[in-house]
Amino acid sequence: MMERVIAILPELNQAFLETLLMVSIALAVAILIGLPFGILLFVTDRGLFLENVLVKRVAGLVINLIRSVPFVILLVFLLPFTQFLLNTTIGPLAASVSLSVAAIPFYARIVESSARDIDKGVIEAAIAVGASPWMIIKSIILPEVKPGLITGLTITAISLIGYSAMAGTIGGGGIGDLAIRYGYYRYDNTIMFTTVIVLIVLVQVVQYLGDLVARVVSKR
Amino acid sequence: MIKLENISKKYNSKGKQIIGVDDVTLTVEAGEVFGIVGYSGAGKSTLLRCINLLEKPTSGKVFVDGVNLHELSPKDLRKARQSIGMIFQGFHLVSSKTVFENVAFALRAAGADKKQIKLRVEELLALVGLEDRRDQYPAQLSGGQKQRVSIARALANQPKILLCDEATSALDPGTTKSILSLLKKINRELGLTIVVITHEMEVVKEICSRCAVMQDGKVVEQGSTYDIFSDPANPLTVSFIQTVLNFDLPKELLEEINGKLVRLQFKGSIAAEAVVSDMLQAFPIRGNILHGKVEYIQSKPLGIFIMELNGNEAEVNKAIAYLRDKVSKVEVLDDGTRNRHLA
Ligand SMILES: Nc1ncnc2c1ncn2[C@@H]1O[C@H](COP(=O)(O)OP(=O)(O)O)[C@@H](O)[C@H]1O
Ligand SMILES: [Mg+2]
Numbered sequence: 001m002m003e004r005v006i007a008i009l010p011e012l013n014q015a016f017l018e019t020l021l022m023v024s025i026a027l028a029v030a031i032l033i034g035l036p037f038g039i040l041l042f043v044t045d046r047g048l049f050l051e052n053v054l055v056k057r058v059a060g061l062v063i064n065l066i067r068s069v070p071f072v073i074l075l076v077f078l079l080p081f082t083q084f085l086l087n088t089t090i091g092p093l094a095a096s097v098s099l100s101v102a103a104i105p106f107y108a109r110i111v112e113s114s115a116r117d118i119d120k121g122v123i124e125a126a127i128a129v130g131a132s133p134w135m136i137i138k139s140i141i142l143p144e145v146k147p148g149l150i151t152g153l154t155i156t157a158i159s160l161i162g163y164s165a166m167a168g169t170i171g172g173g174g175i176g177d178l179a180i181r182y183g184y185y186r187y188d189n190t191i192m193f194t195t196v197i198v199l200i201v202l203v204q205v206v207q208y209l210g211d212l213v214a215r216v217v218s219k220r
Numbered sequence: 221m222i223k224l225e226n227i228s229k230k231y232n233s234k235g236k237q238i239i240g241v242d243d244v245t246l247t248v249e250a251g252e253v254f255g256i257v258g259y260s261g262a263g264k265s266t267l268l269r270c271i272n273l274l275e276k277p278t279s280g281k282v283f284v285d286g287v288n289l290h291e292l293s294p295k296d297l298r299k300a301r302q303s304i305g306m307i308f309q310g311f312h313l314v315s316s317k318t319v320f321e322n323v324a325f326a327l328r329a330a331g332a333d334k335k336q337i338k339l340r341v342e343e344l345l346a347l348v349g350l351e352d353r354r355d356q357y358p359a360q361l362s363g364g365q366k367q368r369v370s371i372a373r374a375l376a377n378q379p380k381i382l383l384c385d386e387a388t389s390a391l392d393p394g395t396t397k398s399i400l401s402l403l404k405k406i407n408r409e410l411g412l413t414i415v416v417i418t419h420e421m422e423v424v425k426e427i428c429s430r431c432a433v434m435q436d437g438k439v440v441e442q443g444s445t446y447d448i449f450s451d452p453a454n455p456l457t458v459s460f461i462q463t464v465l466n467f468d469l470p471k472e473l474l475e476e477i478n479g480k481l482v483r484l485q486f487k488g489s490i491a492a493e494a495v496v497s498d499m500l501q502a503f504p505i506r507g508n509i510l511h512g513k514v515e516y517i518q519s520k521p522l523g524i525f526i527m528e529l530n531g532n533e534a535e536v537n538k539a540i541a542y543l544r545d546k547v548s549k550v551e552v553l554d555d556g557t558r559n560r561h562l563a
Contacts (some may be wrong), residue, residue, distance in 0.1 A: 028264065082326065083302055104295050119310070119312065121310050121312035122312045122313070122314055122315075124274060124307065124308075124312065125306070125312035125313075125370070125373070126314075126325070126329070127301070128272055128274060128301060128304070128305075128306040128374075129273060129301065129302065129305075129325070129326040129330075129373065129374070129376070129377070130296060130298040130299060130300075130301035130302035130326075130330060130377070131298070131308075131325070131326075131328050131329035132329070135328070135329055139325055139328070140314055140325075143316040143317065144314060144315065144316050217316075
């Protein structure tokens with residue numbers, strides 16, 4: 001049994017790196033696009049300093065549209081887009097396109113809801129000293145929401161690890177792909193268990209690191 | 221310094237209209253400490269927030285230092301807000317910033333550079349007595365210290381006005397006193413115009429030269445604090461005054477009384493004892509002081525005595541007429557019949 005695992009080790013290693021790559025790209029996109037999106041949702045809300053019903057409605061609608069499509073369907077639905085973007089639909093890079101699209105609204109909602117927990121009075125006090133909207137976002141909202149951003153990133157990363165397994169099944173590569181190929185098509189339970197253990201360890205490590213960082217940055 | 225003209229603020233909540241402020245006109249003079257008192261929900265905070273347009277009035281005009289705030293561009297309004305400091309019951313400090321950074325934020329908002337900021341923050345922390353706390357986070361401070369930080373933040377850009385929304389309501393009596401004396405010092409030494417909102421008449425007594433009483437969004441009475449205390453006109457004002465000038469006499473004592481019960485109010489520096497002893501010399505009656513108290517309102521004394529007067533009815537009435545002539549107010553609480561009750 002051990003030799004089965006050792007024999008598969010190079011492949012396992014590659015699958016692991018592919019998963020890491022997919023999830024990292026999607027996380028980066030979540031931070032780059034999902035975070036500003038989430039802040040936008042928050043500051044355009046009723047009673048806030050950039051209140052804008054139209055922007056809020058449209059942004060909220062787009063996010064809900066994407067979020068209401070199950071990931072497997074989104075994956076298939078985005079194949080033409082991936083093809084157009086990368087000229088291929090195979091490989092971890094291609095898989096990270098649909099993962100990113102799923103990660104953006106997921107993270108945006110988390111950002112929005114943690115921003116809602118900020119004491120409105122703190123924002124009001126900033127308005128009262130004459131701070132500009134940009135300063136309030138940069139120097140009040142972002143620092144105040146930092147622990148929430150990190151916790152949210154942990155949750156997003158763990159969801160993405162799950163999604164990446166699905167993406168793997170349609171040619172994305174990664175650990176999910178490995179599990180399906182050996183465990184499902186070849187009934188190789190050893191490989192199957194190994195992948196499950198790798199995933200469990202990965203999720204635990206992500207959770208642990210996320211909690212640690214969130215605790216360090218929290219000043220409450 | 222501040223002129224509010226016919227300010228109204230209405231809210232629409234679930235199709236129902238809620239009136240926050242109802243047609244309030246007020247003027248606050250430069251350099252004074254002005255109080256706005258009222259029970260919870262009277263519209264005090266809403267009115268205060270209209271002064272820096274944190275709340276846009278549904279109708280009416282706000283002038284600060286002669287400038288109509290409604291006519292300012294967003295940028296100019298931000299500039300104007302820098303000269304109106306504001307502090308709150310809940311302090312509203314940024315929990316992820318140190319004391320220094322909280323105060324520095326106000327200066328950064330006004331575009332100050334790093335060096336200026338450092339100097340000014342240190343100066344402010346010295347003013348509020350928190351030099352040794354500059355690198356602590358709000359969670360590490362007591363309520364009184366937090367309010368001091370928020371005062372430092374509010375004063376950062378050298379404002380002309382300081383708005384205080386129940387600034388001492390979350391603090392214990394001792395801390396309240398120290399924050400009030402800090403506000404007094406700021407008013408005196410920096411010449412700031414201060415508007416104080418509170419539901420505690422004690423606060424008004426302590427620091428306000430003038431005040432207004434609010435109920436259901438309206439100002440029901442306003443005037444100098446001393447006049448409000450000595451001659452309240454509105455029943456609500458009377459009930460507020462009584463929270464400070466409270467004279468509950470024990471029931472047992474009241475039951476033993478069989479003369480007339482009178483309440484004498486002395487304004488200013490009239491020697492109360494002398495008036496009373498002259499009266500007892502002039503009329504063949506017996507007098508018994510049950511309660512006496514001198515309150516200092518804006519450091520002007522307001523004396524209140526409760527006396528029992530015994531003797532021939534006609535002589536007692538003459539004595540009361542004599543007193544009416546000498547003191548600012550005489551109230552007959554009980555004319556000697558049974559079933560007495562004191563407010
Ligand atoms: N944002 C709001 N939406 C709806 N009603 C409000 C809002 N703010 C205040 N009010 C109402 O306006 C009235 C006055 O409130 P407020 O100014 O906070 O009173 P106070 O500060 O004297 O306790 C209350 O009846 C309150 O419910
Ligand atoms: Mg209030």
